[in-house]
Amino acid sequence: MLKVDSVSFRYAGGEEPVLRQLSIDVPAGGIFGLLGPNGAGKTTLISILAGQLHAASGRITVDDAPLEDLRRREPASLGLVPQEFAFYPMLSCAENLRFFGGVQGLGGARLRERVAAVAAFARIENVLARRAGELSGGLRRRLNLAIGLLTEPRVLLLDEPTVGVDPQSRSFLLDSIRALAGEGRTILYTSHYMEEVEAICDRVAIIDAGRVLRQGTLAELLRDEAAVVTVRQGRSLEQLFMHLTSRSLRD
Amino acid sequence: MRRLIRTLTALWLKEWLALSRDVHGLAVLFLMPAAFIVIMSLALSDVFRDGAGRPVEFAVLASDASTAVHLTDGIAGEGFKATRAPASEAAAREQVRKGSPALVLVVPERFGADPSATLTLLADPTLPPIQIAAFLQRVHGATLAVKSSSPALNLEVVGNPHGGRPSSVQQNVPAWLIFGMFLVVMPISALFIAERRDGTLARLVSQRVPFSMLLLGKIGPLFVINLVQTALMLAAGRTLVPWLGGESLAMPARWDLLAAVAACTSLAAIGWGLLVAVASHTIEQATVIGGVGTILAAALGGIMVPRFVMPESMQAWAALSPMAWALDGFHAVMLRQGSAVDIALPCVKLLGLAAALLAAALWLHHSRRAA
Numbered sequence: 001m002l003k004v005d006s007v008s009f010r011y012a013g014g015e016e017p018v019l020r021q022l023s024i025d026v027p028a029g030g031i032f033g034l035l036g037p038n039g040a041g042k043t044t045l046i047s048i049l050a051g052q053l054h055a056a057s058g059r060i061t062v063d064d065a066p067l068e069d070l071r072r073r074e075p076a077s078l079g080l081v082p083q084e085f086a087f088y089p090m091l092s093c094a095e096n097l098r099f100f101g102g103v104q105g106l107g108g109a110r111l112r113e114r115v116a117a118v119a120a121f122a123r124i125e126n127v128l129a130r131r132a133g134e135l136s137g138g139l140r141r142r143l144n145l146a147i148g149l150l151t152e153p154r155v156l157l158l159d160e161p162t163v164g165v166d167p168q169s170r171s172f173l174l175d176s177i178r179a180l181a182g183e184g185r186t187i188l189y190t191s192h193y194m195e196e197v198e199a200i201c202d203r204v205a206i207i208d209a210g211r212v213l214r215q216g217t218l219a220e221l222l223r224d225e226a227a228v229v230t231v232r233q234g235r236s237l238e239q240l241f242m243h244l245t246s247r248s249l250r251d
Numbered sequence: 252m253r254r255l256i257r258t259l260t261a262l263w264l265k266e267w268l269a270l271s272r273d274v275h276g277l278a279v280l281f282l283m284p285a286a287f288i289v290i291m292s293l294a295l296s297d298v299f300r301d302g303a304g305r306p307v308e309f310a311v312l313a314s315d316a317s318t319a320v321h322l323t324d325g326i327a328g329e330g331f332k333a334t335r336a337p338a339s340e341a342a343a344r345e346q347v348r349k350g351s352p353a354l355v356l357v358v359p360e361r362f363g364a365d366p367s368a369t370l371t372l373l374a375d376p377t378l379p380p381i382q383i384a385a386f387l388q389r390v391h392g393a394t395l396a397v398k399s400s401s402p403a404l405n406l407e408v409v410g411n412p413h414g415g416r417p418s419s420v421q422q423n424v425p426a427w428l429i430f431g432m433f434l435v436v437m438p439i440s441a442l443f444i445a446e447r448r449d450g451t452l453a454r455l456v457s458q459r460v461p462f463s464m465l466l467l468g469k470i471g472p473l474f475v476i477n478l479v480q481t482a483l484m485l486a487a488g489r490t491l492v493p494w495l496g497g498e499s500l501a502m503p504a505r506w507d508l509l510a511a512v513a514a515c516t517s518l519a520a521i522g523w524g525l526l527v528a529v530a531s532h533t534i535e536q537a538t539v540i541g542g543v544g545t546i547l548a549a550a551l552g553g554i555m556v557p558r559f560v561m562p563e564s565m566q567a568w569a570a571l572s573p574m575a576w577a578l579d580g581f582h583a584v585m586l587r588q589g590s591a592v593d594i595a596l597p598c599v600k601l602l603g604l605a606a607a608l609l610a611a612a613l614w615l616h617h618s619r620r621a622a
Contacts, residue, residue: 103455
């Protein structure tokens with residue numbers, strides 16, 4: 001289990017903290033959806049989990065061991081698929097995969113094997129020789145996902161992995177993510193698409209202004225009495241989300 | 252250890268592929284300095300020739316004041332300007348070593364009375380032979396006013412590791428090579444900022460690739476590119492410039508010292524590029540900071556305007572530019588065939604700067620990551 005306990009963070013020079021005593025429990029072998037409007041702190045939390053930022057306070061553990069220890073002991077145990085196309089457009093897909101595998105210590109036959117495996121999983125075998133910058137949006141998303149899977153991480157952080165893709169690619173990506181969870185991984189999934197979260201996540205946390213507003217299984221959230229008062233029709237996740245985070249515009 | 256080697260190999264290979272596919276970056280690094288070398292070497296060849304525009308300073312060192320005055324008056328003119336005589340022959344040698352004055356005529360005692368007395372001319376080796384020959388002719392003419400027969404004259408060329416004037420090609424090849432090396436700021440910052448913007452840097456950090464390793468991954472390929480630049484720019488000075496009608500570049504006697512100066516210059520240039528890359532938020536910002544900084548350092552450091560034509564006050568400011576340190580190093584090796592001692596100071600300065608710039612880049616990166 002990935003446990004985030006009372007984590008706070010403030011950017012240097014920022015007036016307000018971005019995360020305020022935020023706590024979530026992400027069980028192993030499932031997909032945990034992290035929902036929140038723009039500026040809620042989702043990407044900051046992902047960046048802290050990925051080791052890009054240091055939390056000012058709080059504790060993050062995986063199976064009761066500090067996350068930092070796990071990352072130090074097994075650097076490849078945590079995979080990140082950022083919302084940006086985080087690869088080199090001037091390199092081919094194969095060169096990108098070999099590079100990201102190489103920097104994580106893969107080499108020789110093992111690297112070739114993993115490149116072939118993730119390319120097959122993401123169905124990008126046919127475009128391996130093409131420059132990444134020349135790919136369509138859907139193929140780029142699939143390459144982005146494939147890179148995150150090179151080391152077969154135990155914990156996978158997916159930051160809006162389906163942004164800007166067509167319905168076919170989205171459906172493929174969601175099926176792929178479900179398959180990854182089936183292999184016993186812990187997956188933290190952020191998205192703005194409520195229907196995606198409803199479709200694939202076992203547990204959900206709705207956060208805003210750096211705080212957790214609700215967390216639990218989808219059924220638990222929709223049973224929330226306070227929400228039911230307002231959400232009179234349908235009890236959809238989107239209605240609950242709008243109720244909890246208010247309708248004011250964010251940036 | 253195996254992981255570190257694989258990581259570094261992957262970073263070097265990626266950087267090499269990325270740079271080799273950056274056509275504009277390669278043009279900036281190779282074509283631009285080569286074009287500058289050819290154009291400036293040809294355009295300024297007359298300005299540098301025989302010290303054109305500025306007379307050569309000389310002094311006459313004689314124990315007999317009237318002999319000194321007669322000889323000085325007889326020699327002065329036609330591009331030779333008299334200056335105050337040094338206190339002793341040792342002082343004269345030291346001054347000629349520094350290039351000022353470029354010529355000192357040492358007159359022995361009883362020169363007028365002793366028919367076997369021999370004159371000694373201490374000369375700066377960077378003076379063109381034709382200028383030394385012209386001076387000797389004027390010396391012979393002037394001595395006839397002092398004694399009836401022309402005396403024997405011993406010419407001694409004094410080693411000159413710190414001063415002297417280069418020819419056009421000797422000035423322009425190392426100068427524009429250094430400028431080209433510092434232009435690595437452009438491709439470094441463009442690629443680094445793109446990596447940060449596109450999230451690849453964040454992804455690498457999440458994969459526990461240390462930032463110092465990322466910087467090391469950039470230093471290796473760029474260092475090789477700078478050395479290739481050095482070889483190609485010297486080749487341009489050796490072959491292209493004379494083919495187009497200019498003077499051919501004289502090659503150094505000590506290639507190992509040349510490689511050492513080039514390596515130190517490269518590390519300073521890469522350090523500058525990495526600091527600009529880390530400090531800048533956008534490619535536009537890096538282009539302005541890196542481009543303007545490089546051009547200012549070049550203008551100040553004697554790249555665009557040789558230092559020896561600058562007024563003394565400006566020459567003092569020029570000594571602050573890392574490009575001036577690099578130029579000192581290249582001139583010590585290529586112009587004066589100097590030794591390891593002669594390049595030590597410029598190399599230490601360049602390496603110190605490289606270390607300071609890299610440390611600043613690391614500090615800036617870590618301070619931004621902290622909450």
